[in-house]
Every structure is written in C-alpha cells, then in structure tokens.
Amino acid sequence: MAPMATTELTANDFQKTLDETDILLIDFWADWCGPCKQFAPVYEQVSEQHPDVTFAKVDTEAEQELAAAANITSIPTLMAFREKVLVFAQPGALNAEQLGGVVQAVKDLDMEEIHKQIAEEEQNKESAPEA
Numbered sequence: 001m002a003p004m005a006t007t008e009l010t011a012n013d014f015q016k017t018l019d020e021t022d023i024l025l026i027d028f029w030a031d032w033c034g035p036c037k038q039f040a041p042v043y044e045q046v047s048e049q050h051p052d053v054t055f056a057k058v059d060t061e062a063e064q065e066l067a068a069a070a071n072i073t074s075i076p077t078l079m080a081f082r083e084k085v086l087v088f089a090q091p092g093a094l095n096a097e098q099l100g101g102v103v104q105a106v107k108d109l110d111m112e113e114i115h116k117q118i119a120e121e122e123q124n125k126e127s128a129p130e131a
Contacts, residue, residue: 006047009056011066018084021054023106028067028077030060036076039093046099053103080106085114 009017009026018024027043029036040057047055060067060075070079073091080088080102087106094102 006044006055006057009058009066010063011069014066017054017056018081021081022083023053023103024081025053025055025103025106026070026079026081027055027057028060028070028072028075028079029057030075032061033075035093039076042094042096042099046096046103049100050103053107078102082106082109083111083115085111085118087114 006027007017025047027036027039029040031037043055043057047053058066058070060072070077075091076093077089077091078094078099079086087109088102
C-alpha cells in the first residue's frame with residue numbers, strides 16, 4: 001500500500017507542523033459528516049499531485065480545542081497556511097478542480113507582499129491611539 005499523502009494533525013503537533021512547513025493545507029472534518037467523507041478522497045487525490053505541499057486533516061471530534069481555536073463552525077472547512085500565515089479559509093467541500101485551483105493560488109501568492117502588508121498592519125495597530 002502506498003503511503004498516505006495526508007497526515008493527521010493534533011493540537012500537540014500543530015505548531016511544529018506549521019513552523020516546519022512552507023505550505024500547509026488543513027481539512028477540518030468529522031467521522032459523522034457526510035460531505036467530509038465525500039471530500040476525503042478528493043483531498044487525498046489532490047494531495048498526491050502536490051508532494052511539495054503538506055496536506056493535513058484535523059478530526060474535529062478528537063481535537064475539539066484545536067477546532068475551537070481555529071474558529072471552525074461548519075465542516076468540512078479547508079484552511080491554507082503559507083509561511084505560517086493563514087491565506088485561505090472556507091467551509092464546504094470542493095471538487096478536485098477547485099481544490100487544485102486553491103493549491104495553485106496559494107503557491108502563486110507573493111509572500112513578500114503579504115508579509116509587508118502584515119508588518120504595516122502591525123505597525124498601524126501599534127501607532128493607533130487607544131479608543
């Protein structure tokens with residue numbers, strides 16, 4: 001049997017995985033969720049087409065604190081991080097073409113520009129007078 005292209009993510013290894021990964025996609029799912037089960041093979045299939053991207057899954061039943069920390073309100077929810085920055089978050093199952101498009105869009109991001117925007121936002125927060 002071929003090794004799975006997706007990894008199970010827990011609260012214990014979330015930060016380490018985020019720190020060590022350039023692009024991290026996370027599928028928040030649960031065993032009782034029909035759309036999650038339909039999305040799983042699509043997620044697995046697309047993960048095999050992008051070996052340079054880490055595809056992870058979070059079982060929201062087993063990892064309730066992690067799901068709560070990520071503000072997951074409906075499943076499946078897909079999140080994408082690039083260089084530790086959340087760049088995509090959307091509930092609902094995608095088809096293979098849509099998921100492939102998300103992966104490509106994340107790969108194509110100008111992270112230098114995004115980091116610059118984040119730094120400017122941080123600076124603006126610090127210089128803004130307290131209300």
